[in-house]
Amino acid sequence: MTNRLEMNRRQFVVTTAAVGGGMAMGFALPASAVVLPEPWKTPPAAAGSEINAWIVIAPDDTITIRVGQTEIGTGTITAMPMIVCEELECDWSKVNAEYASGNRSLRENNVYGRMSIGGSASVTQSRPFLQAAGANARERLKMAAAAEWNVPVTEITAVKSVLTHTPTGRKLRYGQVAAKAVPMRLEKDPVIKHPSQFNFLGKENDKAKRFDTPLKVNGSAVFGIDVKVPGAVVAAVKVAPVFGAKVKSFDAAGAKARPGVIDVIEMGKDKKHSAATFASQLNNGVAVIANTYWQARTALDAMAIEWDEGDLAKISTASHTRETLAALDKPGGAVANKVGDAVAALKDARRTVEAVYETPFIDHAMMEPINATASVTADKVEVWVSTQNPISVIDVAAEESGMSKDKIFCNTTFIGGGFGRRGVSDDVRQAVFLSKTLNRPVKVMWSREETLRHGTFRPTAAAKFKAGLDAEGFINAMHVTYAGHSSVVWRGAALGNGVDDKNKIDANQLRGIRDIDYALPNFLLEWHPVQTHVPTGAWRGPGVNQNAFMYESFIDECCVAGGKDPLAMRRNLLRNAKDPGWLKVLNEVAEKSKWGKPMPKGSAQGMAMTIDHGTITAAVVEVSVSQGGEVKVHTLDMAFDIGHVFYKDAIIAQIEGGTAMGLSSALYEELTLRNGRIVEGNFDDYRLVRIDEMPQVNVHFGGLTGGDKVTGVGEPSTVIVPPAVANAIFRATGKRVRSTPFKNLDLSWS
Amino acid sequence: MITLNVNGKNYNVDVTPDTPLLWTLRDNMGMTGTKYGCGISECGACTVHVNGQAKRSCVTPAGSVVGAQITTIEGLSADSSHPVQKAWIELDVPQCGYCQSGMIMATAALLARKPKPTDADIDKTITNICRCGTYQRIRAAIHLAAKNTKS
Secondary structure, X not given: OHHHHHOOHHHHHHHHHHHOOOOOOOOOOOOOOOOOOOOOOOOHHXXXXXXXXXXXXXXXXXXXXXXXXXXXXXXXXXXXXXXXXXXHOOOHHHEEEEEOOHXXXXXXXXXXXXXXXXOOXXXXXXXXXXXXXXXXXXXXXXXXXXXXXXXXXXXXXXXXXXXXXXXXXXXXXXXXXXXXXXXXXXXXXXXXOOXXXXXXXXXXXXXXXXXXXXXXXXXXXXXXXXXXXXXXXXXXXXXXXXXXXXXXXXXXXXXXXXXXXXEEEXXXXXXXXXXXXXXXXXXXXXXXXXOOHHHHHHHHHHOOEEEEOHHHHHOOHHHHHHHHHHHHXXXXXXXXXXXXXXXXXXXXXXXXXXXXXXXXXXXXXXXXXXXXXXXXXXXXXXXXXXXXXXXXXXXXXXXXXXOOHHHEEEEEOEOOOOOOOOOOOHHHHHHHHXXXXXXXXXXXXXXXHHXXXXXXXXXXXXXXXXXXXXXXXXXXXXXXXXXXOOOOOOOOOOOOOOEEXXXXXXXXXXXXXXXXXXXXXXXXXXXXXXXXXOOEOOOXXXXXXXXXXXXXXXXHHHHHHHOOOHHHHHHHHOOOOXXXXXXXXXXXXXXXXXXXXXXXXXXXXXXXXXXXXXXXXXXXXXXXXXXXXXXXXXXXXXXXXXXXXXXXXXXXXXXXXXXXXXXXXHHOOOEOEEOOEEOOOOOOOOOOXXXXXXXXXXXXXXXXXXXXXXXOOOOHHHHOHHHHHHHHHHHHHOOOOOEOOHHHOOOOOO | OEEXXXXXXXXXXXXXXXXXXXXXXXXXXXXXXXXXXXXXXXOOOOEEEEOOEEEEHHHOEHHHHOOOEEEOHHHOOOXXXXXXXXXXXXXXXXXXXXXXXXHHHHHHHHHHHOOOOOHHHHHHHXXXXXXXXXXXXXXXXXXXXXXXXXX
């Protein structure tokens, strides 16, 4: 780590100078700007001394910390520097942030480690190397002070950007010794702190404000869609509505006659993607290039395009659902989990419970429609994009442009939501293709309709559950047959890339059933893949976002059949749980939500729990259902185990926001496939919850188990909502909800 | 060529009158704080003020607001000092932030009309969409801004 942190600074300075912009100075900035509105640009303070790739210290003690994970709304641009600050022992009030360069990371032996954001893993996975970067700089600053005073380094302490020689009380500020720390080299890496030793994270930083908020209340934050590149033209694009279909003909002349239209270009006639960048393939379609988006968009909308759709146009939700449900009755699915003999135990069971659950394709529906800007010139490619994954941007841009990766520069902008959609770089490929073709900078813009209909959707899934109950009413056997799209396998791609080849299962898609620590002496989980031509991918809490609904709702059915309270049933199921977090989280939410309290007719509590990315969550909701069947979720209490609290307010924000997204997915979200294409196109027919439907979210911290556990909460906050609401609806109405979205179901009661 | 008054200044803009105000602001005037979310007046990310009223600029033809006073997020205050902006900062409302210009403009218009809105007023008026789900904080920030606004 030390070597990687300390290498190649000279090379970096030279290269960034050559591309013009890495070390820019002289911005007119408000004094409070700690992140620039164009976050890929370097704040003036970064003109100080670079101690290592993460940390630059200016003579006035301003510290610029580089951030590898895009600020997608989860707080990374503030929280990642906080982790560095914990070890650097610096003055937080003087910390600035900028994005790390993906290009530099590729050139310098992956110096920034992980640069994508996803998997609720920003803190979990980045923490060790961010701490290491802070500790490395701290120790070298100490060495510089020791050299200055000619004293042993062991006599120096570092607190809030001040170095003190303890025997004499002499002091130096970080800014005073930063330049001298640059050539210092450590013999070995300092040991980083255990979370239990933190004195800033989870403590002093409690009241710290987010760096990006000031930019997001005055319109100055530059999102991908806002990027202004001199000389850039705008491309409105439309690819074949039926996934994988071809362009037959289009009226280019008519479009070119319209005001402002510069060109009309067919995209995706030739494919050049590798297996690794498969999801970014250039789909066949048409781009209209104009001076402004509205000129391009109206010309595109008016253009007659004929498509060659073939048999793909015969696929519909009805045909896909038939195929999926038929798979549930097929024997011989790939075995994903097997304990005891569930089939035999079910034959002998005193009582059995059986149910089939279904969940549809859904879209990420991030607020910023898809876009990307690229400038391909003879010696480099620059891309400006709202991305969850700058390395994927570089990979795709290199492949499409034919240039080597060291010549590709990704300028990561602010990003109007991602939730798993903005790491694919299909937008980048279009922009690079068009810029190369037109030999000028191009901003590609998708309409909302194009964005909603050409996502990498949450896959469909259905499951047939069969449980056997013992004499007491507890579950002693369960057989789950699972059928659906894989979230990683589509358009005929081979098994691999996240799929467990040995068992021929998509382990990612089975999370939330396969990894629950319930004591089931006989358990069998089998998987049948049912693929279509529809592109699918990760949607906030992949797999779990539908499996928690199906599995925890079925557990609730077993509670009813066995005459068990859901809390008592889950305590029984957790009797052998190795991780103490399960019971701790469950008990916390039961206590704080006053589980079991009397509720008026038509109202009820509902309970669910699951695990996502290592984070156990449990939720209790209070729901009322009108006699006409209208559902209102009033409160949601959530307990969770992420080990430790590092930035409390960001955790609360994620749980509040995740609740809204989980609720939308439960109540409203579905994509319908008709004639091979997606029917829904905008927020009128793809409904999301608004403020009037937002429940009061109460976040409870009593489930944390501490120790070595460090996990995230971005996705776990979403996936727990649908089953909790479904179980409350049953208790309020007597109607069992076995599919999403609930809007399709008659929930009236009398 | 039409003339629009935006944030107190007149601009001559070369657009056809049916061009939506949203794209006129963004593409022709370079004011990108107002966002495109849906283009059909569903999500509210494009909310601006026209003569003090909240208006969804994606379905407002530029030609229909000639002579009107248009205010965008860039002109709500010179230094983020509007009580709504201050409340948003105090509660760290935004996550991704994309919808927040529209949320703030919708809220500012509501407070101008109704300085102490009830929860029911908020439910009825703030119909913008936030996919990150910042609604709980938006509600709290609206009440905070109302409290901090001198009537």
